[in-house]
Amino acid sequence: MADFDYIIVGSGSAGCVLANRLSADAGSQVLLLEAGGSDRRFWIKLPIGYGRTYFDERVNWKYETEPEPAIKNRRSYWPRGKVIGGSSSINAMVYCRGLPSDFDDWRQLGNAGWGWTDVKAYFERSECRVDASGKAAPGGPLHVSDVSNEMHPLRRHYFAAAEEMGLPYTDDFNGPNPEGVGIYHINTRRGVRCSSADAFLRPALGRANLQLETHALVRRVLFQGRRAVGVEYEQHGRVHVVRARREVILSAGAINSPKLLQLSGVGPAALLRQHGIEPVLDQPAVGGGLQDHIAVSYFYKATEPTLNDQLHPISGKLAAGLRYVLSRKGPLSVSVNQCGGFVRSRADAPTPDLQLYFNPITYSTAPAGKRPLMNPDPFSGFILSFQPCRPLSRGRVDISSADPKTAPSIRPNYLSAEQDIADVIAGGRFIQQMARTEAMRRLIKEAIPPYLDGMTDEQIVEDFRERCGSVFHPVGTCAMGPDARQAVVDSRLRVYGLEGLRVVDASIFPTITSGNTNAPTIMVAQKAADMILADQKQQDVA
Incomplete structure (x- = not known):
């Protein structure tokens, strides 16, 4: 012993x-x-x-x-x-x-x-x-690495939409002003x-x-x-x-x-x-x-190339792999969660109550049981996601x-608090508003079902119940x-x-x-x- x-x-x-x-x-x-x-x-x-x-x-x-x-x-x-x-x-x-x-x-x-x-x-x-x-x-x-140089250029549309909505921009979620939209820093060392x-x-x-x-x-x-x-x-x-x-x-x-x-x-x-x-x-x-945090994603086809175009074809996977081997850079060197933010769903919220994610990739057609990140869709697409920050x-x-x-x-007992339901509605409405900005309308070729744009409060909650998942x-x-x-x-x-x-x-x-x-x-x-x-x-x- x-x-x-x-x-x-x-x-x-x-x-x-x-x-x-x-x-x-x-x-x-x-x-x-x-x-x-x-x-x-x-x-x-x-x-x-x-x-x-x-x-x-x-x-x-x-x-x-x-x-x-x-x-x-x-x-x-x-x-x-x-x-x-x-x-x-x-x-x-x-x-x-x-x-x-x-x-x-x-x-x-x-x-x-x-x-x-x-x-x-x-x-x-x-x-x-x-x-x-x-x-x-x-x-x-x-x-804690700033990988903004490796972010997909699609991010400019996300930041333009945020600016239309009057959201602040932050260059560091871990800095003195963490509220707003920006690029996530990640735990990597030289790729x-x-x-x-x-x-x-x-x-x-x-x-x-x-x-x-x-x-x-x-x-x-x-x-x-x-x-x-x-x-x-x-x-x-x-x-x-x-x-x-x-x-x-x-x-x-x-x-x-x-x-x-x-x-x-x-x-x-x-x-x-x-x-x-x-x-x-x-x-x-x-x-x-x-x-636990739970989130839902909304999928869109894009009017310009996204990571799908790079990583769906075998040739694209091989090219990304070769770039990573030679330089430790490119899409394989970063997280799929590229941009996002901490925002207030309403002006009178005392603190940011939503965390956002903007990912220049979709995997809506990935086979069940497969990790979606390895199966991007065969068309240009992107994701808008939200999670309520502080569930009760x-x-x-x-x-x-x-x-x-x-x-x-x-037993997580999800959505058992009334405020959590209200936060889900607020999050759905927030993404609706973002998708309706001029910047996003230029980027969105078409929404992939289910269609958030026409949902009522009740439908937002129902859709969330059907599709939400843990953020772990x-x-x-x-x-x-x-x-x-x-x-x-x-x-x-x-x-x-x-x-x-x-x-x-x-x-x-x-x-x-x-x-x-x-x-x-x-x-x-x-x-x-x-x-x-x-x-x-x-x-x-x-």
Whole structure:
């Protein structure tokens, strides 16, 4: 039985940061456990390759929700990274901190130290900002690249339409003025994906005090009374037990962290007993609070060439591939999510309430079961999409078996809040207005059904229910809060009612942020590392 100071479960966006920061102290022994395997894969490193990893069970948990009544009893597919780097190895690489008001809301909910002025420096600590010429500014290890030079020229129509609507333009969604339309910055380094593993873990792996174990599925956290003292994990058919002298830290993500807590006896007592698990702590909040962004896309045929024209023909794919090999540039070096923005659906909205996407590609005719990114349509086309920024609906993640290899039950409870329905209508009306601008009318050859232009409010909602899908931003299932009866962790991310156990990942978000969730997850880990080290220093002094 091996002993470590810290055991980190999950080498995803947060776990890689923690492994780096905690192992920087040569006196601490750190173990990082990852259920998946190596991220040294071509389709992970190639930016547009996430279309291939989308259904790849070798690197992806491939979760599905339960049938959701509000979206026509459809199941929602939720890819989650099962690989070194976690979901930062298979995501679309968009780097958005979120809006300052997101974090001020966290603080106002009673989470001291989590307002915008508190967390801004933790974002900056990670970021290496790279301008459009490729010049990197001094900063952290995570490359945040301005890839505007690689954006498709179709973007000029989108920005012209936004200008007609009076929308502001921003050159940096992570800058001092994030509101408006612009080009998404992404996590690439010289045309190659820069995951949390690339930025934080790989530089630390040479340290003798950091041990990484892959294909290590953690079965449960081990307790002595109410103190976490280690974990049990399975690797290549053998069960191992390791002990933690200081802390066990769950960074397994918004699905697997609550699942692991419940498997370990921390969760709703009735649920645990139903599966033959003796409760260590009856905590109904574990698994609750689930939030996610859902979006819908509207498809249009274009009057001028789009990425479809480049990437649909085999010859075009080969040309794009050759360009990428020779220069690390071109459409394969960027995300399909090229432009977008954070906008207000109405003038009196207190903060931006919609996130937009403008993609110079369509895949409306892609065969079912195929990742659309690899099957662009045989005609010029583009997409306008929206997602409500701050949905209020909350669902749950719960174990469906005591077997750690069984997927949990995921119930997002989409559109259960009345305000979320109003936001869907506002989003549909906003895209209607954009499509009717002179700039867009020049670009649109014809709309592809269903036709948004003539829809009533009721039809907008009905269409959304039929076609909306997750944007893969699950959060909140081990939420932070000041009340131990309603939250799972305190403002220092310690699990209420237990000792030696923290959760550090997107599951601690008290409310979902307005945009993509990878950047704030990395921020959470940076801040958590400071708190863990400070708490340990205080204990050592005492």
